[in-house]
Amino acid sequence: MTDQWPRYEVFKQDRPDGPFRNVGSVHAPDAELALMNARDVFARRPSCVALWVVPDAVIVRRTAEEFAREKGGRDERETEDIIQYAVFSKQSQRQAMTYVDYVGELAARSPVEALHRATETFRESPGIVWWVCPASAIVPSDPDDLPGFAAATGKMFRMPNQYHTIFTMQKIRRGEEGDD
Amino acid sequence: MDNPTYDPQLTEFEARIARGEKIEPGDWMPDAYRKQLTRIISQHAHSEIVGMLPEGAWITRAPNLRRKMVLLAKVQDEAGHGQYLYHAAETLGVSRDEMIDALHEGRAKYASVFNYPALGWADMGAIGWLVDGAAIMNQTMLAHCSYGPYSRAMVRICAEEGFHKKQGQEMIIRYAQGTPAQKQMAQEAIDRWWWPALMMFGPHDSESSNTPQLVRWGIKTKTNDQLRQEFIDEMVPALQALGLNVPDPEMRYDKASGHWAGREIDWDEFWRVIKGDGPMNAARLAARRKAHEDGRWVREAAEAYAGRTTAVGN
Numbered sequence: 001m002t003d004q005w006p007r008y009e010v011f012k013q014d015r016p017d018g019p020f021r022n023v024g025s026v027h028a029p030d031a032e033l034a035l036m037n038a039r040d041v042f043a044r045r046p047s048c049v050a051l052w053v054v055p056d057a058v059i060v061r062r063t064a065e066e067f068a069r070e071k072g073g074r075d076e077r078e079t080e081d082i083i084q085y086a087v088f089s090k091q092s093q094r095q096a097m098t099y100v101d102y103v104g105e106l107a108a109r110s111p112v113e114a115l116h117r118a119t120e121t122f123r124e125s126p127g128i129v130w131w132v133c134p135a136s137a138i139v140p141s142d143p144d145d146l147p148g149f150a151a152a153t154g155k156m157f158r159m160p161n162q163y164h165t166i167f168t169m170q171k172i173r174r175g176e177e178g179d180d
Numbered sequence: 181m182d183n184p185t186y187d188p189q190l191t192e193f194e195a196r197i198a199r200g201e202k203i204e205p206g207d208w209m210p211d212a213y214r215k216q217l218t219r220i221i222s223q224h225a226h227s228e229i230v231g232m233l234p235e236g237a238w239i240t241r242a243p244n245l246r247r248k249m250v251l252l253a254k255v256q257d258e259a260g261h262g263q264y265l266y267h268a269a270e271t272l273g274v275s276r277d278e279m280i281d282a283l284h285e286g287r288a289k290y291a292s293v294f295n296y297p298a299l300g301w302a303d304m305g306a307i308g309w310l311v312d313g314a315a316i317m318n319q320t321m322l323a324h325c326s327y328g329p330y331s332r333a334m335v336r337i338c339a340e341e342g343f344h345k346k347q348g349q350e351m352i353i354r355y356a357q358g359t360p361a362q363k364q365m366a367q368e369a370i371d372r373w374w375w376p377a378l379m380m381f382g383p384h385d386s387e388s389s390n391t392p393q394l395v396r397w398g399i400k401t402k403t404n405d406q407l408r409q410e411f412i413d414e415m416v417p418a419l420q421a422l423g424l425n426v427p428d429p430e431m432r433y434d435k436a437s438g439h440w441a442g443r444e445i446d447w448d449e450f451w452r453v454i455k456g457d458g459p460m461n462a463a464r465l466a467a468r469r470k471a472h473e474d475g476r477w478v479r480e481a482a483e484a485y486a487g488r489t490t491a492v493g494n
Binding site for chain 1: 202343
């Protein structure tokens with residue numbers, strides 16, 4: 001009895017010149033609602049200037065381990081037309097709240113070719129995990145939606161630094177009235 | 181199961197965890213690792229979703245606009261946190277539908293603490309400070325988890341939950357310093373939530389059969405009892421500084437160990453609530469099912485709209 005909608009991967013940009021970074025996914029019946037769900041789920045706080053959503057089904061992924069496993073048996077169907085692929089990669093093993101970053105585009109005949117070319121083209125990336133998708137599959141948020149993101153900027157009560165509980169507790173422990 | 185000692189894949193997997201690498205979707209992992217994580221992450225997701233209910237009921241009764249906006253924002257965050265976690269669980273191969281069905285049909289577990297009722301406004305403060313405070317201790321540990329998607333969800337959740345804990349603590353501080361009636365309200369709320377908060381850390385280590393494997397595979401880095409002790413050591417002195425008491429006459433500071441210790445948790449109650457017989461288990465599930473059914477027409481309308489625009493676009 002599945003009425004589950006397709007999954008869209010969500011990429012968030014924190015500042016105008018910053019990278020688009022994968023933050024997770026949402027389910028939605030279409031890209032327009034995926035963007036709205038993504039805003040509600042991932043942009044409740046100030047640091048968001050733009051979002052991308054990409055249908056999960058068009059993304060092809062490889063971890064470094066998977067690349068090593070398929071070494072030699074490179075299964076490529078170079079039968080498709082040359083198109084532009086967007087390339088994403090995981091940049092670090094450090095603890096983080098985002099996964100793969102957008103690193104650029106390249107032309108290829110198939111997603112698998114794009115993946116292999118990505119590791120050569122974006123050599124400077126540590127490339128712990130690679131994702132590619134047709135560049136045309138990215139659906140960006142409309143710049144006119146900026147007020148939607150700006151709505152979060154006024155809600156400073158969501159930020160822990162707006163609460164002076166540590167300072168107040170210190171004062172109380174010294175025997176002063178806490179007034180936060 | 182084959183003797184795991186000579187399994188080269190398992191050896192490499194454990195070596196990766198020992199090196200501090202994250203295991204990512206697509207990487208090889210033992211079936212038991214996938215199974216344990218699916219169980220833990222989906223339970224965690226359900227806890228966020230059911231966790232909206234005790235507080236959600238108080239939104240319309242907030243005493244002023246600021247408190248109302250804060251509570252709304254907090255409950256909205258819990259919904260978002262549930263979404264982050266369902267996403268993380270999906271990367272292990274379970275579908276969102278399966279998980280939600282399991283919750284609605286009473287087959288899935290979620291944090292027992294939400295099977296207790298929130299009976300007064302000051303409970304919003306006690307839940308934020310004690311329940312979210314306990315959750316943050318667990319989640320700060322899980323942010324170091326070896327599975328990438330779960331770790332990332334935890335890092336994001338911890339960053340957001342600092343607000344949840346602090347708004348609750350701020351409320352309790354204020355009431356503790358307020359009128360005698362306000363102080364009593366705060367004390368009663370602490371009395372209600374203290375034991376359920378301690379139970380959140382789960383059974384004793386000696387009863388927790390999963391823990392050794394979870395520690396070995398970098399899913400947990402501390403045991404239930406370790407985390408519970410950290411929580412007690414932080415909370416008891418803070419509450420006492422405010423002139424509030426924990427509802428445990430045996431709570432004492434033990435100089436030799438440097439820890440606070442009180443009486444045993446009522447484990448009969450603990451297991452009873454987990455098995456579905458808590459004060460609010462039936463009401464919580466009924467509320468979730470109703471919300472799901474009441475939202476059906478919205479899902480159908482959205483789908484019909486998507487179908488029409490796609491058809492026009494073609």
